[in-house]
Amino acid sequence: MTAPLLSVENLAQHFRVRGSGRAESRSVVRAVDGVTFTLDEGRTFGLVGESGCGKSTCARSILRIYTPTSGRITLDGEDITHMSQDALPPIRRKMQMIFQDPYASLNPRMTVRDLIAEPLRAHRPDMSRAEADDAVFEMLEKVGLTREHSGRYPHEFSGGQRQRVGVARALILRPKLVVCDEPISALDVSIQAQIVNLLRDFQEKLGLAYLFIAHDLSMVRYMSDTISVMYLGKLVESSPADDLYARPLHPYTRGLLASIPAGHPRLARLRTESGLSGDIPSPIDPPSGCAFRTRCPHAMARCAEAAPPLTEVGGGHRAACYLINP
Amino acid sequence: MDMINQRSASRGADSILEIRGLHTSFFTSACEIPAVRGVDIAVRRGECLGVVGESGSGKSVTFLSALRLLASTGRIKRGEIIYGGHDLTKASASRLREVRGGEIAMIFQDPMSSLNPLMTIGAQIGEMIRAHGRSMNKNAVDARTLELLSTVLIPEPEKRLRQYPHEFSGGMRQRAMIAMALACKPSLLIADEPTTALDVSIQDQILKLLRRLQTDTGMSIVFITHDLGAVAELCTRVVVMYAGLVMEESPIEPLFDAPLHPYTRGLLASIPGLSQDRSRRLIPIPGSPPDMSAAPDGCPFAPRCEHARNICLSNPPALTPIVSDGQPDRLCRCWLYAPDAPRNPLNGGFLSKAAQGVES
Numbered sequence: 001m002t003a004p005l006l007s008v009e010n011l012a013q014h015f016r017v018r019g020s021g022r023a024e025s026r027s028v029v030r031a032v033d034g035v036t037f038t039l040d041e042g043r044t045f046g047l048v049g050e051s052g053c054g055k056s057t058c059a060r061s062i063l064r065i066y067t068p069t070s071g072r073i074t075l076d077g078e079d080i081t082h083m084s085q086d087a088l089p090p091i092r093r094k095m096q097m098i099f100q101d102p103y104a105s106l107n108p109r110m111t112v113r114d115l116i117a118e119p120l121r122a123h124r125p126d127m128s129r130a131e132a133d134d135a136v137f138e139m140l141e142k143v144g145l146t147r148e149h150s151g152r153y154p155h156e157f158s159g160g161q162r163q164r165v166g167v168a169r170a171l172i173l174r175p176k177l178v179v180c181d182e183p184i185s186a187l188d189v190s191i192q193a194q195i196v197n198l199l200r201d202f203q204e205k206l207g208l209a210y211l212f213i214a215h216d217l218s219m220v221r222y223m224s225d226t227i228s229v230m231y232l233g234k235l236v237e238s239s240p241a242d243d244l245y246a247r248p249l250h251p252y253t254r255g256l257l258a259s260i261p262a263g264h265p266r267l268a269r270l271r272t273e274s275g276l277s278g279d280i281p282s283p284i285d286p287p288s289g290c291a292f293r294t295r296c297p298h299a300m301a302r303c304a305e306a307a308p309p310l311t312e313v314g315g316g317h318r319a320a321c322y323l324i325n326p
Numbered sequence: 327m328d329m330i331n332q333r334s335a336s337r338g339a340d341s342i343l344e345i346r347g348l349h350t351s352f353f354t355s356a357c358e359i360p361a362v363r364g365v366d367i368a369v370r371r372g373e374c375l376g377v378v379g380e381s382g383s384g385k386s387v388t389f390l391s392a393l394r395l396l397a398s399t400g401r402i403k404r405g406e407i408i409y410g411g412h413d414l415t416k417a418s419a420s421r422l423r424e425v426r427g428g429e430i431a432m433i434f435q436d437p438m439s440s441l442n443p444l445m446t447i448g449a450q451i452g453e454m455i456r457a458h459g460r461s462m463n464k465n466a467v468d469a470r471t472l473e474l475l476s477t478v479l480i481p482e483p484e485k486r487l488r489q490y491p492h493e494f495s496g497g498m499r500q501r502a503m504i505a506m507a508l509a510c511k512p513s514l515l516i517a518d519e520p521t522t523a524l525d526v527s528i529q530d531q532i533l534k535l536l537r538r539l540q541t542d543t544g545m546s547i548v549f550i551t552h553d554l555g556a557v558a559e560l561c562t563r564v565v566v567m568y569a570g571l572v573m574e575e576s577p578i579e580p581l582f583d584a585p586l587h588p589y590t591r592g593l594l595a596s597i598p599g600l601s602q603d604r605s606r607r608l609i610p611i612p613g614s615p616p617d618m619s620a621a622p623d624g625c626p627f628a629p630r631c632e633h634a635r636n637i638c639l640s641n642p643p644a645l646t647p648i649v650s651d652g653q654p655d656r657l658c659r660c661w662l663y664a665p666d667a668p669r670n671p672l673n674g675g676f677l678s679k680a681a682q683g684v685e686s
Contacts, residue, residue, distance in 0.1 A: 050525040051496075158614040159381075188380040189552050190589075190630075193596035193610035200607070215526060222598040222608070245600060259530035261555030263599045265578045268559045275530035278481075279495045 003077060004038035005209050006062070006177055011035045011071035013061045017284060029283045031057040033233035041176065042203065044210040046224030046241065048217055048256070050280050054233040055213050059179045062211065063095055064088055076176060093123050096170040100182035102162035106154040113150035116140070116168045123173055139168045143198060160191035167198060179211045184219065196223065217260050221245055229253045232283055232291040235310060239317040249319040252292045298323055341368040342514050342546050343392065348405035350391045359619050361387040363570035369514065374540055374547040376561035378554060380615055384570040385550050389516050393426055428458045431507035435519035437499035441491040447502050448487030454509040474505040478535060497528035504535065511543070518550045533559050554593060558582060566590050569616050569626030572645055575657040586648055586658040589627045625661070637661050
């Protein structure tokens with residue numbers, strides 16, 4: 001068995017909050033608090049959860065935009081957890097990111113050619129201008145644009161076309177891992193499927209691994225091989241994609257799934273499971289023990305004492321709840 | 327059975343708001359952008375009408391026009407907005423002030439930018455109550471504010487009304503906006519993408535709240551969204567808009583069972599449901615929505631439509647009644663359903679597919 005492309009062990013990313021006026025012990029936000037998972041080459045790992053649960057922070061720590069507080073990140077056999085900024089560039093060639101908002105993530109003063117060539121200039125100083133142009137033109141065609149588009153500016157494109165430019169920028173360095181942080185949620189509904197198909201085609205052709213973050217649970221299921229559900233910095237459930245939807249174990253996962261619109265008016269009327277009540281608590285002052293207990297219909301006394309561990313229940317399906325791990 | 331009764335009743339029922347032949351354009355120094363290009367929508371008393379469309383389809387502009395809330399660059403060029411027997415396009419400023427917020431309330435996508443960050447939630451709701459001429463003393467206003475916060479299920483309302491918007495979560499802000507909208511017991515609530523910025527869990531809570539409020543108060547709701555899933559949860563009738571035109575209008579269930587317009591069909595087919603086979607590719611709608619500064623002559627969807635024919639590119643089809651599967655009350659703007667339009671072989675194939683409905 002080959003080693004996984006990405007392995008994340010007990011990753012923690014804490015931030016100090018200044019000027020909150022609270023006691024010293026509480027002025028740390030545990031945005032990511034003990035996350036463990038692995039991702040194989042050519043596979044997709046989906047990360048879901050409500051906003052503020054730490055899923056984007058987790059991705060950014062993995063990309064080493066932050067320096068993790070503790071834990072270990074291994075990419076392609078190399079421990080990158082505490083690698084210095086000088087040592088990182090060759091690592092960053094292997095991991096790239098596709099952003100949510102193609103209106104905000106592309107510099108409006110740069111032409112599409114310069115936008116797509118920028119990663120090459122940063123990481124491939126050996127390439128000549130002509131070689132870079134050829135690579136850009138080839139990439140443009142692969143993402144469904146044409147050579148003629150290369151001289152234009154982002155404002156001349158529709159949202160879907162801009163996101164194609166975003167995909168081209170991320171893939172021009174031929175990375176092995178691509179973090180897709182809500183890559184379609186800013187796009188019109190009729191365009192979303194185009195981008196999703198594009199991402200899947202690239203995965204098939206290039207053997208890319210995706211860390212796919214989205215709040216649209218149907219889209220995450222469609223894209224991912226494995227899915228983890230995150231709540232206040234911790235994974236509460238992790239499972240092969242189909243199993244998670246067929247047999248959700250954690251009350252939080254069940255609540256999230258019950259919140260998804262049924263997709264058909266008749267199914268909507270037949271719905272029995274109730275969704276989630278209340279809001280996600282402040283990460284500055286999370287509940288003791290299991291962080292979900294304040295919204296959980298099954299909360300017991302012991303849930304307040306200690307957080308339940310993520311426990312395997314078979315078939316690679318793990319959940320952190322005393323209901324399944326008495 | 328209930329549904330059927332409701333539907334036949336609502337067909338004969340009067341409209342609370344009727345938009346007739348509305349044309350609204352935005353003007354820049356260089357050109358005119360026709361955002362709404364001849365829209366007829368009747369909102370029936372007591373119904374929840376879904377208005378579905380992508381960004382730029384004119385769905386928000388239609389209802390901003392109805393309340394005369396357009397930005398200074400926008401102008402109603404033609405059309406009537408019939409409310410209470412009068413045309414709001416000709417209404418005086420004071421009449422408009424009575425209608426807005428008092429009789430027709432509107433809530434928006436981003437509650438943070440609709441709330442005043444320097445005023446407490448309680449003060450903002452109180453302002454709303456007083457603005458509409460109810461001569462109430464402070465205690466009565468406070469009592470009404472508390473009652474409204476409880477109606478929208480904000481926990482600890484006594485504490486919450488003294489807080490500022492930044493102390494509220496996104497879902498709570500939207501609840502506060504709904505409380506403000508309800509302050510004057512409006513007969514029509516226009517909700518413009520009220521759940522788009524929210525998590526799916528909070529969206530679910532807000533949709534349930536709107537459904538309950540409608541049952542309790544009997545007010546009519548216009549629910550503007552790009553999300554067909556949310557429409558299925560809440561609405562009884564749907565209008566699908568594209569490029570400033572109504573493309574299809576239908577009771578909710580037939581729309582999902584057998585969508586008529588190729589655009590609606592495409593939208594439903596491109597969303598992966600929870601039962602979507604993961605090994606199968608999604609079926610996207612090709613291309614992008616049209617650039618409205620150069621709106622097309624014919625059917626605006628034709629360049630993206632797999633059934634497009636010559637006639638579609640030159641002549642815009644009309645919104646016509648269609649009887650499909652014995653379901654009345656459906657309208658569609660497409661040459662496929664015009665018996666006298668030149669047919670081509672694709673036509674028969676398409677109709678049989680439409681009859682089978684779309685599996686998504």
